[in-house]
Amino acid sequence: MTTDIELQILIGLHVLFAGVFVGSNVFLDFLLTPRLELIPPGQAARLADRLGVDFAWLNWVALGGLPLAGLLMLWRLSTIDQLVTVKFYCSGFGVALLIMMFIWLTLAINAAIMTFYLRGKVVMKLPYDATRQQVEGARTEAIYWAGWMRWFARYNVIASMVAVVIGGSLRFGGFPF
Numbered sequence: 001m002t003t004d005i006e007l008q009i010l011i012g013l014h015v016l017f018a019g020v021f022v023g024s025n026v027f028l029d030f031l032l033t034p035r036l037e038l039i040p041p042g043q044a045a046r047l048a049d050r051l052g053v054d055f056a057w058l059n060w061v062a063l064g065g066l067p068l069a070g071l072l073m074l075w076r077l078s079t080i081d082q083l084v085t086v087k088f089y090c091s092g093f094g095v096a097l098l099i100m101m102f103i104w105l106t107l108a109i110n111a112a113i114m115t116f117y118l119r120g121k122v123v124m125k126l127p128y129d130a131t132r133q134q135v136e137g138a139r140t141e142a143i144y145w146a147g148w149m150r151w152f153a154r155y156n157v158i159a160s161m162v163a164v165v166i167g168g169s170l171r172f173g174g175f176p177f
Contacts, residue, residue, distance in 0.1 A: 007076050014069035018164055021062035021107075025156045028055055033150065049123050056115050059156075063108055067101075093174030096166050103163040107156060114152050121145035 032051070036044040074080040088094040122145045130138075169175060 003076060007073065010069050010073045010076060014066065014073060017062045017065035017069060018160070018167065021059060021066070022157070022160045022164055024055055024058050024062070025153065025160060029150075029153045029157050033153070045123075052119060052123070056111075056119070059111055060115070063104070063111055066104060091174065092177050093170060095177075096169050096174035100163050100166050100170075103159050103166075107159055107163075110152050110155060110159075114149060118145055118149050118152065122149060 036048055039047070071080065074083065082088040082094075089098055122142050
């Protein structure tokens with residue numbers, strides 16, 4: 001009985017982490033970012049800077065919780081040792097799980113690039129006595145890198161939705177082959 005409750009909690013946490021990641025990225029990419037163009041640039045930049053940190057934390061917690069809950073589920077089901085066998089990845093369940101793990105890895109790499117590289121390029125700190133040319137140059141460069149961030153954010157949305165659909169197939173044994 002205890003094992004069933006523990007497993008249900010782990011499944012619930014795994015689904016919660018996936019929902020938080022997908023939901024926050026859908027909200028950020030499809031609702032918030034387009035609406036930032038409706039407010040003055042200075043206020044939009046300040047709002048994006050503040051919210052960007054919050055969304056980065058939220059996404060990192062979700063990305064960290066997903067494999068933790070997933071591996072604990074496999075451990076509670078006594079199937080974690082199958083992850084190291086080739087036979088496991090020849091099954092529909094194994095292929096679906098492998099694709100989900102690959103998508104998670106790409107999302108984690110993507111998040112690292114966005115958080116630790118692109119964010120620094122978009123949120124530039126200029127000296128207080130910056131010249132007009134420095135401000136315009138920084139603005140142009142920030143717009144360029146913001147375009148890259150939009151592509152990475154769109155990838156997050158699409159890839160995480162695909163992973164959720166594949167995760168749903170795992171409930172019924174994975175891919176049908």
